Amino acid sequence: MGEFGLLVRKWRGRAEMTQEQLAEKSSVSVRTIRRLETGPDKNFRLDTVRLLADALNLAAEERRELMSAAGVVPPLPDSPEARSDPPGADLPLAAVADQLAEVLQGRWRREMEQRGAHNPFPLPVRWQRAPDDLADHWDNVRGVRPGGTASPLDLAGDLTEIAEVYRRVPSGRLVVLGRAGAGKTILMIRFVLDYLATRTRADPVPVIVSLGSWDPTAHALRDWVVDRLLRDHPDLAAAAPGGSTLAAALVEAGRVLPVLDGFDEIPASLHHAALLALNGTSLPMLLTSRPREYRKAVTTTNVLTWAACVWIADLTSADLSDYLRRSSRTTRWDPVLSELRDRPDNLASKNLMGVLSTPLMVSLARAVYNDTGHDPVSLLDTSRFPATDDLENHLLGSFVPAVYPAHSAALPCSDWTGDRVQRWLGYLARHLGRLGTPDLAWWQLGNSLRRSARILGVVVTSTIVTVFADWLIYLPQAITESGVTFGLRVALLDGLLGGPIVGLGFGLVYGIIVEFGGVVFAPARVQIRWFGWSGRTPAARTVLARFGAGFLGGFAVGLGQQLVATIGRGMFWGFPTPIDTLIMTTLANMLVFGVIFGLAAGLVFGLTSVLETPVDLDSATTPLAMLRTNRTIVIRRVLVLAPIFMVAIAFGGTLMVTLLQGSLGQLSWPLSYGLTVGAIGGSAGALSYIFAFTAWGQWLVFCRVWLPLTGKLPWALTTFLDDAYQRGVLRQVGAVYQFRHARLQHHLGQASGHDPSRSLGQQQRKS
Structure with missing residues (x-):
């Protein structure tokens, strides 16, 4: 039993509550309380800790002790939980930035663990310097005076070096290019964690925002970043000196480093305007994009001013072999890995290696074949999968049935059949497609x-x-x-x-x-x-x-x-x-x-x-x-x-x-x-x-009654969303969900009427 479990049990005994009574008062399940009290699990969620602390009526010192034992960030002495003054009132802006940094560090650490990026080890994400036509002049990147010249920087590195590589760029602007599923999102999270680990009080706080919801013709970049901050951190709506919000003050003072995810997810018609808007600011930034969309925007506009550019490389067969071998306790992958190693020029090997050269597809293959009992050797069948597109569609279509197994006792509700889950997820995916954003916000x-x-x-x-x-x-x-x-x-x-x-x-x-x-x-x-x-x-x-x-x-x-x-x-x-x-x-x-x-x-x-x-x-x-x-x-x-x-x-x-x-x-x-x-x-x-x-009232009327009544979404919607997050179908970015990847969202949105039961080993190629 860990320190956290001992504290919960001690204070539950003091309150004379059973586990069932604590569960009822805190809205945390009995199973979770039992696991936290008796198990060695260290994957604590901040909202769970807060709910337990509230239900146990803990004093401020006890609350900080519980949060410390959970490994999450305890409130600062001058934080909202330790003071009766309005949050942010009279706090120096540097202290507000420090508090934001600590919250983000705890949040992204838990998110990295939830995504299983460390199990059994992170897939290698390596990059090289991108072609010169996609980056600004090195004289501009390195900020030399007029008339001077600068040599290129060595920007090659891997996932463990992203913060270090970024700090080598004097302009503070870096573009990371990688094809779909290449690992850009994990790279961003790792960047935030590594940057915050070495951050001084003078450094800005890196904040990840998804560009897919930005309309550069309607909102200036600074205003939009402020709005994202206010959405994910409501406390920053407090007034700052001068009358603006704390969020706006942080951005204007240069205490926020925008980490802009998914330039390619902005509608193509807005790429030109987006690059112009980015170049219209002097903000430092880390920008990610697929190469084709960024190259096309650059050829019609200009490169991102002052920005260096790197290109994520594909995984190698050695990377794949080591990862899949160590991720399974069986030898089911050995025939596949042997084929890739011994006969790399075969059509089956070329197709499969072309698909499994990105972390996304590798993680899907692992989820589909490691725990379902299906034989991955079928991936080498060129009669069923004659091209890489067929393999990719198969893995995308098989992922949801694999993580929602039929007749599983682990499903929270007995009526969550495969076709219903597929239909509900498809409805959510099409909803995001209509909105033109990757952000699945419950209030929308x-x-x-x-x-x-x-x-x-x-x-x-x-x-x-x-x-x-x-x-x-x-x-x-x-x-x-x-x-x-x-x-x-x-x-x-x-x-x-x-x-x-x-x-x-x-x-x-x-x-x-x-x-x-x-x-x-x-x-x-x-x-x-x-x-x-x-x-x-x-x-x-x-x-x-x-x-x-x-x-x-x-x-x-x-x-x-x-x-x-x-x-x-x-x-x-x-x-x-x-x-x-x-x-x-x-x-x-x-x-x-x-x-x-x-x-x-x-x-x-x-x-x-x-x-x-x-x-x-x-x-x-x-x-x-x-x-x-x-x-x-x-x-x-x-x-x-x-x-x-x-x-x-x-x-x-x-x-x-x-x-x-x-x-x-x-x-x-x-x-x-x-x-x-x-x-x-x-x-x-x-x-x-x-x-x-009100947002909550609209949620009650439409999401808890109307949409379930018409069969578009389940009755236990909050349970469904959280369960989809736990199973890796959804991910969390601040106050919103997103699908695990844009490719999965697009596939689910297009798969209306698809029979998920045929995805694992029985699905025939459509004519």
């Missing part, structure tokens, strides 16, 4: 539905929650005042009339901001403090803007509520005459309720800018950790603001009726009535707001 999954379907979903959801909120709150009062029969009729009709009005209102607003505003509901970067002021003074324009938005929304709701009330009263008691009296009374009531609801909503929305504080830096360690964090943020926001809204309506109504008494006729506002109206408005409005205008 709902956008895979048509806009009309999403608007309908918002209308239906808002209608349902409003109807039930009205019935739950107003029904007891109506029965008490009017008797069971009549009160039941009044309350039921009130809910059935009011619900669709609110639903249509929220659907209308949702449709407008999505259709014309192009809004994407991203996870919140701030949370509501439970107690008191957040410690910062928000800009006056922020408070006024939120107050104005809240007032307009509340005013519209008040108008609609009284119109519905007039119709309801007329259906039960008849419409009074003359008609002009009815109209004037209705208009007066609509005005009064509009002002009351508007002021209450404006007060609540304005108050959020005072109570908000950025979330912790560690909270977005993984996509699912960000999901849990945003769930907490949304629930906390509702629990704080809904009661304030109810009280504001109840007592604000009393004040407004007193002020307007006589000028608009005889007005009445009993406190009990105000509390009922406020409770209905607060609860229904808050729930409708969650489902319509």
